[in-house]
Amino acid sequence: FESLSQNWMFSISASSLSFGIPLAASAMTVCLFMKLNAAISFAIVISVCTALIFQNRFEIFLYFLMNCIMGAYWIQNCKERKVFIMAGVRLGMLNMILATAADVYTGDYSGAKLLWDWGFAFAGGLGAGIVAAGLAPLLEMAFDYTTDVTLHELANLDRPILRKLMMEAPGTYHHSVVIGSMVEAAASEIGANPLLAKVCGYYHDIGKVKKPVYFVENQSDGKNRHDKLAPSMSALILISHVKDGVEIGRQNKLGQVIIDTIQQHHGTSLIRFFYEKAKQLKGKDAVKIEDFRYPGPKPQTREAGLVMLADVVEAASRTLDNPTPSRIQGHVQKLINGIFADGQLDNCELTLRDLHNIAKSFNKILNGIHHHRIEYPEKPAAGAEKEGKKEKKKKKGEENKENKEKNGSVDQQPANQPKDTSGRNKEDVSGRLKRLGVS
Incomplete structure (x- = not known):
């Protein structure tokens, strides 16, 4: 038994061990953070370096090159972390084929070596998937970066913070879902990141969950809490939802890019309603306009700019009495145009062409939301339906009675008299006799 095990261990060559290196994990991670093109370039470099370590062996270079490229390709559209494991299994099967080809190329494909090569090759592929799955969240935390996998997880409307928003601030929740749809469509039109824009739209107003009744979309009882407050206090409450949203975002580890959008989605815009109200109460000279502006900063990314535009447009569209196209x-x-003229979009790289396409996209979605509906006839109640049938029967009976009175009863009408056909019969008989020559 000892001699057998020693023979098996002795048969493991350096090339067999090299097939078990999970080198594809590095290319998969690069693809996750920097997309497929960067991963392919990285795969070429890392494969050349690995081949140099193994004495310039061409089969090793080709093995790891195909290994890394296919590993990156299989996770390029990854939406769930389990995709890494599935890609690892597929990569392990591919590695077994590549290891066999490498053994045939070198002419060294004895039975024992081939079995070891297959085992290490499959383990290398599966290990690459596992390593990449574990490495990705660590790098996200280290570099404060949000991958598409995390964004897909955050886009789930069953997330606890979104469910809390739905229960405590339903108007804000509905507004946020609509914003997510609007910015996702607009981002696709202008070449921005639709997934990132949608997630930012979902979370941009989560700060309103702390004081939901002070925002008009959540005031279902018809009472406006701001009627009893000074305009300056109302402005402070509105401004505070941005700060509260940033704190909630950090507590829920939403990622810096989403937290930045929460902070930037109002920019330094003016809370005009309460500013004008304050001027009416105190006079223009007694009111500082800075007290009625959001602290900013202005949107720094195209996705943040989209959220700002959609937030204003969607809220204002609710005030239209007759929302025709x-x-x-x-x-x-x-x-x-007003947001652009106010300089709120100066730092987010949105061009005039982008703004035109954004407006078209917003129009399409808002027309779908506010389209006119036909009025459906109401179904009568059971009692009303029976009464209607009785009235129809009564009316029909009255009509029959009137017809009888007009024409008389059947008994009073003269019977039909039989027609007198005797003369006609006589003429027919005489005509026949003449033809026969009798008369």
Whole structure:
């Protein structure tokens, strides 16, 4: 038994061990953070370096090159972390084929060596998937980066913070879901990141969960809490939802890119309603405009700029009395032009062409939300339906009675008299006799 085990251990060559190196994990991680093109370039470099370590062996270079490229390719559209394990299994099977090809190329494919090569090759592929799955969240935390995998997880509306928003601030929740749809569609039109934009739209107003009744979309009882407050206090409450949102975002580890959007989605815009109200109460000179502006900063990314535009446009569209397509289009264009003229989009690299395409995308979605519906006839109640049938029967009976009175009863009408056909019969008989020559 000892001699057998020694023979088996002795048969493990350096090339067999090399097949078990999970080198593809590095290329898979690069693909996750920097997309497929960067991963392919990285795969070429790392494969050349590995081949040099193993005495310039071409089969080792080709093995790891195919290994790394296919590993990155299989996780490029990864939405769940289990995809890493599935990619690892597929990579292990591919590695077994590549190891066999390498053995055939070198002419060294004895039975024992081939078995060891297959075992290490499959373990190397599966290990690459496991290593990449474990390495990704560590790198996200270390570099404060949010991958698409994390964004897909955050886009789940069953997340605890979104469920809390739905229960405690339902108007804000519905507004946020609509914003997510609007910015996702607009991001696709202008070449931004639709997934990131949608997630930022979902979470941009989570700060309102702390004081939901002070925001009009959550005031279902018809009472406006701001009626009893000074305009300056109302402005402070509105401004505070940004700070509260940043704190909640950090507590829930949403990622810096989403927290930045929460902080930037109002920029330094003016809370005009309460500013004008304060001027009416105190006079223009007694009111500081800075007290009624959000602290900023202005949007720094295209996705943050989209959230700012959609937030203003969607909220303002609810105030339209008769939201026809032409009125919606004019309203959207006016609001976007106002935000652009105020300088809120100076730092987010949105061009005039982008703004035009964004307006078209917003128009399409808002027209779908506010389209006119036909009025469906109400179904009568059971009692009303029976009464209607009785009235129909009664009316029909009255009509029959009137007809009888007009024409008389059947008994009073003269019977039909039989027609007198005797003369006609006589003429027929005489005509026949003449033809026969009798008369």
